[in-house]
Amino acid sequence: MRIIDEQKPLSRASRRQSMSEIGFGRMETYTKLDKLGQGTYATVFKGKSRLTDNLVALKEIRLEHEEGAPCTAIREVSLLKELRHANIVTLHDIVHTERSLTLVFEYLDKDLKQYMDDRGNMLSMNNVKLADFGLARAKSVPTKTYSNEVVTLWYRPPDVLLGSTEYSTQIDMWGVGCIFFEMACGRPLFPGSTVDEELCLIFRVLGCPETPLPVASVSDTLLSRAPRLHQDAISLLTCFLAYEAKARVSASDGMRHIYFKSLGPEVHLLPDVASIFSVPGIQLSPDPSISKSSKNRRLSMLL
Amino acid sequence: MKKNKYNRRLAAISFLSNISLDGSPRSFKELKTQGECKSQRISSGGGGEQPPKSAPPVVFNVSNNSSTLNSSNESHFALLSKFLEHDVSANCSVTPFRERTSTVGSEYGQEKFTALGYRKRVLPQGLLSDEKALGMFSSSESMVSTAGSKKEVTLLKLTKGQKLKGQRLVMVSQTKKIPMLIFSVLPYNKFRGDIRTMSCTGRRRNTSGPRPLSAINDTLDPWTLLGIEKGQDGQEISYGQLLAPSRIIRAADIVDAPAKHNPVARCFSYDSATQRVFASSPPVVCCENKSGECSAYEANMLDDPELIAGKHKTLMTFSSYITSVIHYVRAADLKKELNDKFRDKFPTIQLTLSKLRSLKREMRKISNTDLLTVAYSFVYFEKLIVRNYVNKENRKLCAGASLILAAKLNDIKGDHLKHLIEKTEAVLRLNRRELLASEFAVLVALEFGLHVPTCQVLPHYHRLLSET
Numbered sequence: 001m002r003i004i005d006e007q008k009p010l011s012r013a014s015r016r017q018s019m020s021e022i023g024f025g026r027m028e029t030y031t032k033l034d035k036l037g038q039g040t041y042a043t044v045f046k047g048k049s050r051l052t053d054n055l056v057a058l059k060e061i062r063l064e065h066e067e068g069a070p071c072t073a074i075r076e077v078s079l080l081k082e083l084r085h086a087n088i089v090t091l092h093d094i095v096h097t098e099r100s101l102t103l104v105f106e107y108l109d110k111d112l113k114q115y116m117d118d119r120g121n122m123l124s125m126n127n128v129k130l131a132d133f134g135l136a137r138a139k140s141v142p143t144k145t146y147s148n149e150v151v152t153l154w155y156r157p158p159d160v161l162l163g164s165t166e167y168s169t170q171i172d173m174w175g176v177g178c179i180f181f182e183m184a185c186g187r188p189l190f191p192g193s194t195v196d197e198e199l200c201l202i203f204r205v206l207g208c209p210e211t212p213l214p215v216a217s218v219s220d221t222l223l224s225r226a227p228r229l230h231q232d233a234i235s236l237l238t239c240f241l242a243y244e245a246k247a248r249v250s251a252s253d254g255m256r257h258i259y260f261k262s263l264g265p266e267v268h269l270l271p272d273v274a275s276i277f278s279v280p281g282i283q284l285s286p287d288p289s290i291s292k293s294s295k296n297r298r299l300s301m302l303l
Numbered sequence: 304m305k306k307n308k309y310n311r312r313l314a315a316i317s318f319l320s321n322i323s324l325d326g327s328p329r330s331f332k333e334l335k336t337q338g339e340c341k342s343q344r345i346s347s348g349g350g351g352e353q354p355p356k357s358a359p360p361v362v363f364n365v366s367n368n369s370s371t372l373n374s375s376n377e378s379h380f381a382l383l384s385k386f387l388e389h390d391v392s393a394n395c396s397v398t399p400f401r402e403r404t405s406t407v408g409s410e411y412g413q414e415k416f417t418a419l420g421y422r423k424r425v426l427p428q429g430l431l432s433d434e435k436a437l438g439m440f441s442s443s444e445s446m447v448s449t450a451g452s453k454k455e456v457t458l459l460k461l462t463k464g465q466k467l468k469g470q471r472l473v474m475v476s477q478t479k480k481i482p483m484l485i486f487s488v489l490p491y492n493k494f495r496g497d498i499r500t501m502s503c504t505g506r507r508r509n510t511s512g513p514r515p516l517s518a519i520n521d522t523l524d525p526w527t528l529l530g531i532e533k534g535q536d537g538q539e540i541s542y543g544q545l546l547a548p549s550r551i552i553r554a555a556d557i558v559d560a561p562a563k564h565n566p567v568a569r570c571f572s573y574d575s576a577t578q579r580v581f582a583s584s585p586p587v588v589c590c591e592n593k594s595g596e597c598s599a600y601e602a603n604m605l606d607d608p609e610l611i612a613g614k615h616k617t618l619m620t621f622s623s624y625i626t627s628v629i630h631y632v633r634a635a636d637l638k639k640e641l642n643d644k645f646r647d648k649f650p651t652i653q654l655t656l657s658k659l660r661s662l663k664r665e666m667r668k669i670s671n672t673d674l675l676t677v678a679y680s681f682v683y684f685e686k687l688i689v690r691n692y693v694n695k696e697n698r699k700l701c702a703g704a705s706l707i708l709a710a711k712l713n714d715i716k717g718d719h720l721k722h723l724i725e726k727t728e729a730v731l732r733l734n735r736r737e738l739l740a741s742e743f744a745v746l747v748a749l750e751f752g753l754h755v756p757t758c759q760v761l762p763h764y765h766r767l768l769s770e771t
Binding site: 027063066067068069071074075077078079080081082083084091092093094095096097101104137138 | 539540541542543545546547548707708711712714716720721724738739742743746747750751752753754
């Protein structure tokens with residue numbers, strides 16, 4: 001250990017000091033550009049770093065509330081602190097002033113919908129990144145019963161729609177399936193406006209939970225709705241859209257599905273912080289038609 | 304009954320009549336104390352008895368002892384044997400030395416001051432001037448206590464409730480009443496160095512225990528109490544460096560160790576006006592802890608569930624089973640013993656085990672329906688303790704803030720959250736402004752790491768469940 005120390009040129013303290021000397025970590029380093037949105041607790045601005053000219057998103061959180069710091073901020077910060085991934089938005093800094101807390105995020109110029117709409121003229125190697133962890137929770141001691149009013153209705157799984165309050169990570173795999181479909185076709189799979197309507201839409205494709213339709217007929221329905229998805233993709237999709245939460249494929253098993261085989265084995269060895277585009281041979285293609293490359297684009301969004 | 308009363312009365316009268324106005328016990332007229340010594344004196348061999356011949360020979364001969372004492376070259380044993388060789392009939396006076404005006408009582412710093420003054424006044428020739436001698440005689444504690452136990456019945460009675468621990472004792476010679484020896488009995492502390500640092504801090508006693516809600520609050524800054532730097536009016540502070548994932552931070556801390564990156568040192572230079580409070584936050588030791596111990600945190604590390612019985616038990620090992628008999632023990636004795644054990648284990652922690660447990664009980668009382676939240680709050684609170692952020696002034700704030708942070712992380716919102724905050728204020732007797740201000744300070748002290756591994760939470764949760 002000691003030997004490594006001496007070789008390390010910059011200590012954390014001195015690095016921090018030198019960074020603050022160049023202005024890192026101070027609000028005046030950032031120019032506020034546009035207001036991007038406003039919520040109950042926070043206002044989000046588009047900003048620009050005067051040091052690096054990089055665009056940033058500044059989430060200004062007011063601290064003086066009757067209940068102290070907003071819980072979304074507390075949760076978002078403590079979650080993002082632990083997450084370092086090429087497909088997760090980076091929290092660069094937290095700046096605390098007397099009355100407010102500003103989270104400095106990397107700037108993402110489009111949400112997924114805009115990103116998909118622009119896919120025709122998109123040539124960049126941009127990664128899709130997950131953002132807004134204010135309502136996210138960490139997997140924890142499985143004792144607490146949760147609310148069943150979770151997840152955007154379109155992506156809420158049938159067990160939760162039917163009132164289940166005991167759920168775990170499988171709750172999200174249903175949503176992954178819905179979004180996978182939506183990315184391929186450009187329209188949502190189950191766009192219900194009420195819980196009942198949402199369930200009806202699901203039943204129409206999968207059959208009733210008591211008498212589910214056979215996989216072959218579900219596949220046919222999905223194939224007819226999403227002609228751009230071929231057989232492997234439909235097979236993966238049906239793995240996500242299982243009624244029973246336990247039967248849904250997990251994220252790590254899903255990545256080993258035959259659908260992703262064309263990406264090669266290197267993607268599984270990729271470090272968390274490395275972009276999928278650092279793997280040789282994987283790149284986006286502007287061609288929106290059904291081809292191997294456009295499939296790759298979609299894949300990168302799921303990883 | 305009557306006889307008893309009479310005896311007590313007699314004892315009281317004789318006690319009172321033995322107090323002389325010049326400070327020396329009347330029964331020892333030959334043992335007149337030095338006029339300049341204003342301290343309260345209790346002589347040996349009260350009640351006018353001559354020390355029995357069988358008494359342990361703690362003896363002083365002025366003529367040759369001063370030189371002996373000055374020679375620091377002598378080994379402890381040689382010195383001690385010199386003492387013991389002397390005439391048994393000589394006298395010994397054990398004088399607990401206590402500056403009465405000092406309200407702080409047994410603060411080391413205060414005593415040090417009085418001791419210095421006293422030494423200057425009484426011992427111009429500089430007997431025992433060096434620390435070495437002091438240390439040497441503190442090791443001879445047993446010698447004094449044997450002297451006290453046999454014949455100094457009066458002494459023990461008079462000093463009831465006063466311990467020798469941390470006090471300065473003066474021995475004087477029999478005939479010329481020349482102070483022979485000053486020494487203190489200090490509790491053994493591995494981190495003796497810290498005492499010095501502590502001694503320059505004034506303690507804010509009044510903030511502990513029951514106190515009026517509104518009192519002193521204006522001067523309480525949770526940031527200062529935690530020893531964390533904070534942006535002053537209009538000043539910004541960045542916590543970017545805390546955003547590294549916890550496992551990376553750990554590695555980085557180990558790597559940085561020789562650079563002596565000392566967060567507390569920053570605090571010291573931060574505001575000289577409030578140094579008093581800063582200093583009460585732990586000294587250097589804490590940052591050494593910080594790298595290793597936060598990663599090494601284990602749920603039962605501090606509040607060891609096994610630590611419930613003291614030595615008051617007999618373990619019997621039979622061929623096929625082991626059984627233990629737990630003897631009756633006064634609750635106060637047990638508490639003291641457990642606290643001592645805890646302090647031996649964690650000498651730098653400024654909280655007793657009983658206090659930690661009572662705070663945890665109160666935290667549970669506040670949120671007794673959601674034990675998972677309580678379990679999380681225990682992890683946060685204990686991590687703060689392990690990282691040495693918690694002291695007497697801020698312990699309730701830290702406990703309350705930990706609970707509120709845990710609640711917010713565990714989906715408690717709206718009216719439930721409001722209710723929880725109100726209950727925290729009431730049970731822990733805190734005021735809301737302070738509580739909420741410390742919430743964020745505690746969040747920073749925890750380096751935003753509220754998502755703790757399940758293995759750290761579960762043991763607390765199971766314990767809470769089993770105690771229901």
